[in-house]
Structures are given as structure tokens and as C-alpha cells.
Amino acid sequence: MIQRIQTLYLLGSALFVCLLFILPFAEIAENGAIYLFNFKGILLDGTLKENGMAISFLIGIIVALHGFAILSYKKRVLQIRVTVFSILLLLGLFGMFFFFTYYSFSDAQISFKISLVFPLLAIILDYLAIRAIGKDEALIRSIDRIR
Numbered sequence: 001m002i003q004r005i006q007t008l009y010l011l012g013s014a015l016f017v018c019l020l021f022i023l024p025f026a027e028i029a030e031n032g033a034i035y036l037f038n039f040k041g042i043l044l045d046g047t048l049k050e051n052g053m054a055i056s057f058l059i060g061i062i063v064a065l066h067g068f069a070i071l072s073y074k075k076r077v078l079q080i081r082v083t084v085f086s087i088l089l090l091l092g093l094f095g096m097f098f099f100f101t102y103y104s105f106s107d108a109q110i111s112f113k114i115s116l117v118f119p120l121l122a123i124i125l126d127y128l129a130i131r132a133i134g135k136d137e138a139l140i141r142s143i144d145r146i147r
Contacts, residue, residue, distance in 0.1 A: 009129035014066035
């Protein structure tokens with residue numbers, strides 16, 4: 001399981017998504033106040049301005065899907081489907097970042113953090129995992145055909 005390259009890709013992708021629970025997404029400056037945007041939502045000095053429960057829930061689902069994909073290494077077709085669904089959710093998460101940032105503020109200066117790139121890196125790693133799983137499945141089918 002762990003010796004397969006697609007498992008390492010999926011672990012790396014899950015790690016990038018897990019880091020979203022720790023790192024902030026952006027800092028938003030408006031009218032002299034600096035808001036912090038993280039998985040909890042948009043905060044001003046610890047008080048919640050916009051609730052980020054949807055983002056937290058989505059990140060949790062994506063991490064759980066990655067864990068399920070890693071553990072379903074014997075069912076390669078299911079593993080591909082779960083990983084494709086995970087990619088779709090990551091694209092939705094990326095869209096939610098920008099929605100929360102620009103919906104809440106009209107004329108604000110937004111400073112995005114490096115953690116905003118993590119969903120894109122996770123998408124790339126998921127795509128590489130899908131390719132590796134497909135190659136593994138093709139190899140298994142060719143060996144079955146030879147018998």
C-alpha cells in the first residue's frame with residue numbers, strides 16, 4: 001500500500017489539505033482594521049464576522065475522502081472515482097475562498113497567504129495519483145489477459 005507511488009501522491013495531497021486547518025488563507029485590511037481569514041471564517045481580533053463552517057466542513061470531507069482513497073488500494077476503479085470527486089471538491093473549496101473574501105468586503109486590500117495555493121497543489125497531486133492508479137490498473141489487466 002505505502003510503497004505505491006499513488007499512495008504517496010494521495011498522502012501528500014491529504015497533507016496539503018490538512019495544513020489548511022492550521023494556516024490562515026488571507027489578511028483583509030478595510031477601514032484600518034485587519035481581518036484574518038482562516039478555516040473558522042473571517043475574524044477581527046478573535047470575534048467572528050463571517051462564519052466559515054462550510055469551509056471547515058468541506059476541508060474535513062476532502063481529508064476523509066483522501067483517507068478513504070488511500071485505504072481502498074485494492075479497488076482501483078473506486079479509488080480513481082473517489083479521487084476525481086476529491087478534485088471536484090477541491091475546485092469548489094478554491095472557489096469558496098474567493099467567494100468568502102470578495103463577498104464580505106467591497107473595497108478592501110486583500111493579502112493572500114501561501115496556503116491559498118495548497119488546494120491547487122493537492123489537485124495536481126491527485127491528478128498524478130489518478131494517472132498512476134490508471135497505469136497500475138492497466139498493468140493488472142494486461143497480466144490477467146496473459147494467463
